[in-house]
Amino acid sequence: MAGKGHTSVWPGLVALAIATGYLIALLGAEKQNLIIMLLAVGIVAVIAAAWLGLFENVSASFVEHEDALGVCAIGAAGAVAAVFHDNHFVLLLVITVLLYSVATLGLNVQFGYAGVLNFAGASFFGIGAYTSAVLNTYTAVPHLLVLLIGGMLAAFAGSLLLLPVLRTRGHYAAVVTIAFALLFKTFLEVNDVLGGPQGMQVKGMRILGWSFNDNIEIGKISLSFYMNYFVLSLLLLAGAFVLVRRLERSWIGLNLDALRLDETAAGCFGLDIVRWKITAFLIGNFLIGIAGALFGMVGGFVAPNNYTFADSLILVSILLLGGIGNPWGLMVATIIVVVVPEKLQTIQEYRFLLYALMVIAVLLFRPEGLLPRPVRRYFPGWRP
């Protein structure tokens, strides 16, 4: 890429347009035969594009023109929502993709940058969701503030894990988070205040009297109430993306990479290993918690079974699939992991098998993920 001169914005734009069109077709398809055919076409197209080396152009284009393409991606998400403006099911699916993307961006800061494995992602997501459930039921805290509190509580709960995580390395630190995930589910199940195994209802969001759970009528057009949540989720994702990007493209992002790759050498150049691991872990959990808090309100219901160790594994598999450290790759992987099993009813029961196969295939053939992380550019398009 470097030295080859400017890459134009077109490869990125064309890829984005094709992906959006394909996604709309897939989301709109109802017949199983059609869906299977679409998926087959998609897989073949991706393999062919990889074969022809087209992804390199696309990713170079995204590196060079990220701001412009980011705005286009927001537009693309808006287009998908506009097509399905009255379809509850599809909009819920789209919102799930958006909020899971926020959560995996958080995991990405922890694992992708700082190298701290977190196998309790779904638990921290759950802490956010339960925060919404409790605060919306028992208090009158403004709902946007509830989202922030959800994020902060997830970060706080994560800080309980910090001591054991900082004292252990690699696999051992991962085991600590697995233990937390198992404990968290049990804690929810035996806790009557939180509804025990049955879980509890979450009141929908209401901002300044605007209820998010009412359908919207504009003239003759009727929009699903999920449109409210869609807009807010999209804003949240855009904010999280900018935050994570700025983090990566700063000295802090460099510090996190340095300590992940060689803690001893990083220490010899003055890095405060503990400070940066804590920073990454807390920022990551904060993002996961906010996403969870909003997701709780979207779903209207929380239960221990939604936040299991298996769900945490799905989040980690998204990270492996998309390309560790590449926010664009994560969003693509989230779309695949969330949408495909929902559309392919026939494989619903086997979806864990599908995840496992996808992760194995990616690790075998594309170990750095679908869209590997490019070398850090502090300012896209910047030239000496």
Added chain:
Amino acid sequence: MNALLEAHGLSKHFGGVQALDGLDLTVTANEILGLIGPNGSGKTTFFNVITGIYAADAGRVAFDGTDVTNASARSIYQAGISRTFQRSRLSLPLSIFDNIMIGNHKRLNQGLWFNLAKRGDFKREFERSYADARALVEVFEPGLAGRMFEPVAGLPMIDRRRIEICRALISAPKLLLLDEPSAGMTHDETAELMNDILLVRKRNKDLTLIIVEHEMGVIERITDRCVVLNFGRKIAEGPYRTVAADTQVQEAYLGAA
């Protein structure tokens, strides 16, 4: 004579192996000191104890007038000691610029708010640092200066060594510890690298060097003074020609006749 680094009775053992055994060593400001001795004589352990990677069992270390015995790796770096490693320890997936900036840590603003919110200020600091790094790289290899944002993984050994030395030099340390800079390189490459180091030193008169090296040609050419270690003890000290003629030193390397 102004002592920059002073070690007194420095000891370190690993199980039954006495890697450093009551070592006394003084480094004068602005000199180039060669640290030589057979394999396992404690040279790298000395570097690791000085830079806070290992804690000493006994003894004291003073740097620039302050006691730094068993100080953390971080505070040693802050005090002005930088090093390279025997086996290259660059972060391979990162770019040349990123690797050099790791060494620039103490001169970069590490505040969360500065890094995330004040992108204009950050950009100015980034551009300044880029100019510094590029100027330093140009001394070693002008060809690399145009490739600052390429990953280090694709570079040959000599370029990796150059970048490792740039990483150690970018923060303008008072003392630079070079651990076998010739490892993995040809004779000519080593000679070239040494010339570049001397060039940097010419510009920055305050730089003091300790160099661990097995290539005696290098030691003879660039050092002002040598210290010879064997079994963690100092067995000789003086200009290279004097210590090379020392019978104890010859025995240590070749075995007793």
